[in-house]
Amino acid sequence: MRDTAPRGWKANLWRWTKRVAIFGIALVLLGAIGLFTSVYFAAQSMPSFVALKQSQNAQTILVRARDGSEIVEIGPSYGQWLDADEIPQVMKDAMVSVEDHRFYSHFGVDPAGLARAVYNATREDRQVSATSTITQQLARNVFLNSNRTFGRKMREAVLAMALEWNFTKDEILELYLNKVYFGGGAYGIDSASRTFFSHSARELSLEEAAIIAGLVKAPSRYSPTADVDAAVGRANVVIGQMVRYGGLDPAVARQVDVEAVNLREVAGQNSIRYFTDWALPQLDLLLPNGTFEPIEVWTTIDVGMQRAATTAVQSNAPEGAQGAMVSLDRDGAILALVGGTDYVTSNYNRATDALRQPGSSFKLFVYLAALEAGYTPDDQVQDVPVTINGWSPRNSGGSYAGQIDVRTAFAYSKNSVAAQLGNEVGFSNVASMARRFGITTPISTYPSMVLGSSEVRLLDMTRAYSAVSAGGQSVEPYGILRVTTAEGEELYRHQTARSYRLVPDYVAAGITDLLQTAVATGTGRAAQIGRPVAGKTGTTNSSRDGYFVGFSSGITTGVWMGRDDNARVSGLQGGTAPARAFAAFMRYAVRDRPVEEFDTDLKLPDWQLEPDDELYYGEEGEYYYYIDEQGNLVEPGRTQRAPGDGFDVEGEGEGVTRDPLDPRGMDQPTNRPRPNVQRGGQGQGKPPQAASDDFLEQATGQDLPDDRPRQRRPADDVINEQRY
Structure with a gap:
């Protein structure tokens, strides 16, 4: 009888474990079937290799100023299409090493790379870093936009697997190297080579291939025309990756001198490109559905002000x-x-x-x-x-x-x-x-x-x-x-x-x-x-x-x-x-705009009108303020101020003082609300203290002497002690 309950508990646990396992396996199978179906239909509807070669993956953009005038037209720059056997091997090795070193072993999505990124993100408590393969990048460049949403990433993964289904690795790499954006309006390695080095990509050296491969991560940041040091540093990273993953002989790598590369001198640009370089990438977010047709962009730029x-x-x-x-x-x-x-x-x-x-x-x-x-x-x-x-x-x-x-x-x-x-x-x-x-x-x-x-x-x-x-x-x-x-x-x-x-x-x-x-x-x-x-x-x-x-x-x-x-x-x-x-x-x-005076009138909130925040007037020791039974400030020997002597009786006016340290060098309204003063106060007698003896003795923990002065210190003295 004693073993019945434990055996029943173990049986129930085993039964629920089997149910959960079966349910999990069923979910995995359903997911796999769904994924396979999505990839299959994507592969069946995908354009042919010839059609993809002929497609344009960038658009012409006419940029207009705020008045509608044309300021610049930006469009894609394509060089010659290079077949897989025309692309230098150093270019292929450089790109694969730095962008996707498991390119030849995965099926479009890199599970090992994704698992490692998730693991690192979990350990370091940060977001999962980008893990797009070359095939995923090609799918994004050809079929999608750059929005970083979960749905877009899922479509990218499906399309990447469909590309792997339809084409060989060499064909995918050929499409990628001829279509990827390298900055400066250059699409494809031949256009990039001509833009930065003034010759065809067929003649790329190891150093030049490393510079071009390094541009894909951030074309603007690593552009050799933007920051030579950054471009050289990134190219050296590529060389290191080639040694590690691309079979580059370390002895050859040690002889590489990226700084010796001769760059082409670019002419014909102007400062408006600083603005367009910042503004136009935002189109990926502003136009979430994406479009490859020519567009016109009206901007906020004032041509005269830009000049x-x-x-x-x-x-x-x-x-x-x-x-x-x-x-x-x-x-x-x-x-x-x-x-x-x-x-x-x-x-x-x-x-x-x-x-x-x-x-x-x-x-x-x-x-x-x-x-x-x-x-x-x-x-x-x-x-x-x-x-x-x-x-x-x-x-x-x-x-x-x-x-x-x-x-x-x-x-x-x-x-x-x-x-x-x-x-x-x-x-x-x-x-x-x-x-x-x-x-x-x-x-x-x-x-x-x-x-x-x-x-x-x-x-x-x-x-x-x-x-x-x-x-x-x-x-x-x-x-x-x-x-x-x-x-x-x-x-x-x-x-x-x-x-x-x-x-x-x-x-x-x-x-x-x-x-x-x-x-x-x-x-x-x-x-x-x-x-x-x-x-x-x-x-x-x-x-x-x-x-x-x-x-x-x-x-x-x-x-x-x-x-x-x-x-x-x-x-x-x-x-x-x-x-x-x-x-x-x-x-x-501002030449055509009206002159505008600044609003510097301080309308202070009620909480700043407390006694400790009032201005102290006169020479030190001349005035001491007390609080009467109604909580208003009064002075020894006076019941109220006369109108016009620095305090407004109703507390609504502005006192005017001359400050020798005022950098404006003139009498200025203080714009400081004045305290309300109770009319008909305590007369000439001794003013009441702010707190009772019982309260002060309890707060200080000691008896007060009978001859202790019952007066409040100057407000500004209290403020100065707090601040300094």
């Missing part, structure tokens, strides 16, 4: 340095985009791809976080030497001003103050603010991050400043307005992105106040254009990077200058060449 931006960058970039510029309209439309001083020399897009340190222009996020935490432009801060977690920031020039207001600290880019503010509000909160405003690159939370030590993209920084120009509303940059067929059928039209409030109105007004002062009297004076401008300079250590980002009349423009090798540029500062380029461009860009 002015190009001239401004070329005329102001220091000798030996590169420059980039992005200009956004108030809705995020890209009006001009320049990725370098000369597209012919280098098509690397420094406006959208380069990661460089923004210097003090990153302080935008420090002060946004501080304003959101309760600071105002008129608050007093201490510009003094400080050390935070062993880090001691130094002001430019090594001088310190002592007590100044927030506005002055920002205008003159005081590093000491930025460090203290960042430490107070929290470096993680500054990073969060940058992320909120559209910075997409990793952001450090070390103290030095407040000075712009994290690398960013110029497009992202320009977007962030554009959001400030929009009053704290989010801005989404875009470059394509609509897409049509050659016959006029509309395939896509831009829809205005939903806008989100990033910071309250008073924070946007406060930071605009600071940015305007930085240009009016601070480090950005070279960016003045005869109308209101708000902006910020940025300079990194040893003058490696110069930044200026600002806005006026609804247009936001960012400028970066520096060397690609990150070497020092003599005399480069954000307030020199970048600010001058900004001004040169913006004078043209």
Whole structure:
């Protein structure tokens, strides 16, 4: 009787195990049957090898400016079709080694490669990396688009197996090498060889084959006309893969000198290609169904502004340095985009791809976080030497001003103050603010991050400043307005992105106040254009990077200058060449727009009207504030203020003071709400204390002496102790 229950439990477990196993096997069989059926029908309906050779896998694209004028026509460039026996063996070996070294052993999909990618992703807690075989890439290039959806990947796998069903490995490799895109408009190895080396692919050397094979992963990044060092580095990776998988003799590999390859000099390009290189790849997402017919793309580019931006960058970039510029309209439309001083020399897009340190222009996020935490432009801060977690920031020039207001600290880019503010509000909160405003690159939370030590993209920084120009509303940059067929059928039209409030109105007004002062009297004076401008300079250590980002009349423009090798540029500062380029461009860009004054009126929220956040007037020790029974501020010896003596009786007016440190050099309304003062208060007698003796004794854990003064300390003294 004792063994009945265990035996019954084991029998039930065995029975359910068999059921689950049978159910799993049935599912696998059904899946296999379904997959086989899909591959079979795909193979039966697939075009012949001759038809695929004759098919065009790229389209002609006519790009138009925002006014409809034609700016460039981009189309495929095909060389001669090379049969399998005409393609140099080094080219085949290079491509197979670096793109799909199990090409000759799989059936279109590489189970071993996929299993390894899933295993690595699980161990490293990240997404599964790309595992497309050469056959899958061919299926995508010929039949599909580049959308990274699960459904598209499944169709790609089915079509890859159908290709393997219909064609031999040599035929698949021939199709692939004659159709794959290598950048610069070149489709196929013969076109790529002629584009980069000025000769037929039949004559490719080992070094040249390695360069071409390395382009497939990222044609723009590894293009030898964009970045020679990157192209050489990638080619050496290909050589290493050939030694490992392609049977290349290591002794031969050691003699390879990729840097000795002679590149063809490319002519006939212009700066508009920086924009099209960024915008046109987005068509894969904007046109999810894909199309191979000729299309026309209406863009946001203003031809005149693009020309002015190009001239401004070329005329102001220091000798030996590169420059980039992005200009956004108030809705995020890209009006001009320049990725370098000369597209012919280098098509690397420094406006959208380069990661460089923004210097003090990153302080935008420090002060946004501080304003959101309760600071105002008129608050007093201490510009003094400080050390935070062993880090001691130094002001430019090594001088310190002592007590100044927030506005002055920002205008003159005081590093000491930025460090203290960042430490107070929290470096993680500054990073969060940058992320909120559209910075997409990793952001450090070390103290030095407040000075712009994290690398960013110029497009992202320009977007962030554009959001400030929009009053704290989010801005989404875009470059394509609509897409049509050659016959006029509309395939896509831009829809205005939903806008989100990033910071309250008073924070946007406060930071605009600071940015305007930085240009009016601070480090950005070279960016003045005869109308209101708000902006910020940025300079990194040893003058490696110069930044200026600002806005006026609804247009936001960012400028970066520096060397690609990150070497020092003599005399480069954000307030020199970048600010001058900004001004040169913006004078043209806003010439037909009305002058717009900035809204810097601080309408503070109720939570900032607490007693500890009020201005302290008069000489030290002159006034001490108390709280009466109704919770209002009163002074010893006075029941209320007379109208017009600095406080408005109803708390609605604006006090006017003269600040000798005010960088604007004029009497300015403080725009600071004044406290409500209770009428008919306590008279001349001793004012009531803010808290009872019982409460104070309980809070402090000790008895209070009878003669302890019952008075409240000056509000600003409390604030200063908290901040410093």
